Amino acid sequence: MELSANQIAAMVSGKVEGNGDVMIHEFAKIEEGHPGAISFLANPKYTHHIYTTESSAVLVRDDFEPEKPVNATLIRVADPYATVAHLLTIAQQMMAPKRKGIEQPCYISEGVEIPEDAYIGAFAYIGRGTTIGRGAQIYPQTYIGDGCKIGNETTLYAGVKVYAGCVVGDRCIMHSGVVIGGDGFGFAPDGGRYTKIPQIGNVVIGDDVEIGANTTVDRATMGSTRIKDGVKLDNLIQIAHNVEIGESTVMAAQAGIAGSTKIGSHCMIGGQVGLAGHITVGDRAQIAAQSGTQKSIEADARLFGTPAMELREYGRQAVYIKRLPDLFNQVREMSRAIKEQK
Numbered sequence: 001m002e003l004s005a006n007q008i009a010a011m012v013s014g015k016v017e018g019n020g021d022v023m024i025h026e027f028a029k030i031e032e033g034h035p036g037a038i039s040f041l042a043n044p045k046y047t048h049h050i051y052t053t054e055s056s057a058v059l060v061r062d063d064f065e066p067e068k069p070v071n072a073t074l075i076r077v078a079d080p081y082a083t084v085a086h087l088l089t090i091a092q093q094m095m096a097p098k099r100k101g102i103e104q105p106c107y108i109s110e111g112v113e114i115p116e117d118a119y120i121g122a123f124a125y126i127g128r129g130t131t132i133g134r135g136a137q138i139y140p141q142t143y144i145g146d147g148c149k150i151g152n153e154t155t156l157y158a159g160v161k162v163y164a165g166c167v168v169g170d171r172c173i174m175h176s177g178v179v180i181g182g183d184g185f186g187f188a189p190d191g192g193r194y195t196k197i198p199q200i201g202n203v204v205i206g207d208d209v210e211i212g213a214n215t216t217v218d219r220a221t222m223g224s225t226r227i228k229d230g231v232k233l234d235n236l237i238q239i240a241h242n243v244e245i246g247e248s249t250v251m252a253a254q255a256g257i258a259g260s261t262k263i264g265s266h267c268m269i270g271g272q273v274g275l276a277g278h279i280t281v282g283d284r285a286q287i288a289a290q291s292g293t294q295k296s297i298e299a300d301a302r303l304f305g306t307p308a309m310e311l312r313e314y315g316r317q318a319v320y321i322k323r324l325p326d327l328f329n330q331v332r333e334m335s336r337a338i339k340e341q342k
Contacts, residue, residue: 001025001091005057005073008038011090012083014059018073022056027088030058033072042081059083098137109146127164145181151207163219169207169229177214180205184218184225184241184259197221199241206230212237212253221259228265246283264299274306 003011006020028037030046033055040059041050050058050070057073059080077083099119102108106120109128114120118132121140126132130144133152138144142156145164150156154172162168163181174180186197201220205227211217212235217225220242227239230248238256239245245257246265255269258277263269267281270289275281282299293308304314 001094005038005075008057008087009075012059012075012077012086014075014077014083015062016073016075018057018070020073022073024057027084027091028055030055033058038075038087039072040080040084042079042084098135103140121158133170163203165202166219167202167204169205169209171208172205173210175211175213175215175235178211179216180211181219182216184221186221186241186259201225201242203227206247209233215239218243218259234271240277252289 002023002025004020005016005022005024008024009016009020023036024038025036028034028039030039030041030049030053033039033053035054035056037055038057038059039053039055041047041064050066050072051068053072055072057075059075059077061080062076062078064076100117102114102120103122106122106124108114108120108126109130111128112126112130112132114132115134117134118136120138121142123140124138124142126144127146127148129147131149132138133150133154135153136150137155139156139158141159143161144150145162147165148162149167151168151170151172153170154168156174157176159176160174161179166181168180181203183199186199187194188197199219199221201223203217203219204224206229208229209227209231211233214235215233215237217227217239218241219225223242225239225242226244228245228247231245232250234251234253236253237251240257240259242260243257244262246263246267248265249263249267249269251269252271254271255273257263257275260278261275263281264283264285266284268286270287270291272290273287274292276294279294279296281297282301284299285297285301286303287308288304290306291304291308292306293303297303302311303309304311
């Protein structure tokens with residue numbers, strides 16, 4: 001990639017301030033800038049770096065007002081963070097164009113049609129009755145069981161496993177080690193033993209979903225486990241059977257969602273959060289890292305702690321806990337004084 005600041009600004013509807021002809025050929029953090037790089041300033045705590053960075057250009061907000069001279073060319077945009085994400089996507093497409101064709105050896109069941117612009121990597125397995133969408137990227141050692149549907153422009157990186165009957169929408173990304181459609185954890189007590197409950201449902205994943213490495217989404221006991229459009233799941237997450245996750249919800253690493261829980265849209269769930277089964281989480285709820293709950297959560301709630309509670313209440317309790325040693329000493333001194341008066 002080699003573009004001028006003017007060309008980049010035109011791509012992102014930005015306004016150039018400074019030398020618009022300076023050439024950009026890579027990205028760099030603002031604190032690690034060097035000539036030929038473009039950086040961005042989105043977090044105010046990094047503002048001091050803009051006066052010393054050696055990057056040739058910096059994306060800043062429209063309303064950014066420098067307190068002293070800046071050597072770098074500024075490209076003013078509405079949202080620098082979203083803009084750099086857009087530019088990185090363009091750069092990725094320029095540097096690593098999509099693959100096409102079928103590598104050998106691999107196994108494609110009879111009757112499965114592979115679009116001309118799709119890619120099937122070596123040692124991949126595609127089961128009977130499966131549909132592969134246009135432009136799909138199926139990397140080596142991927143397993144796709146019988147009767148699956150893989151959407152247009154969807155990427156399954158090396159080692160992804162999609163069990164029989166599962167559906168993955170358009171423009172999804174599944175990173176290495178993802179397992180879609182493994183059996184849900186269903187066992188019935190039977191005279192001191194546990195009898196397996198067959199899991200005969202499937203997993204249905206919407207469009208524009210991204211799932212991180214080694215995350216697992218279990219198939220439903222009956223019906224479907226559903227991951228709706230725009231959901232983003234980090235690495236090492238467990239989604240149990242019959243869970244539903246609403247549109248554009250994001251979830252950080254090591255979270256675990258138990259069976260039949262329903263999560264609303266536009267929720268934010270932090271790392272290592274644990275949600276019990278058969279509860280509901282309302283739209284736009286925010287649950288901080290390492291929180292856990294066995295109760296349903298209302299829409300727009302902001303929770304922290306185990307058991308999870310409103311963020312303000314947690315803050316008050318944290319203050320009380322911090323003061324416990326002093327309070328304990330006060331009570332002990334009061335008790336000693338009372339005894340001395342007797």
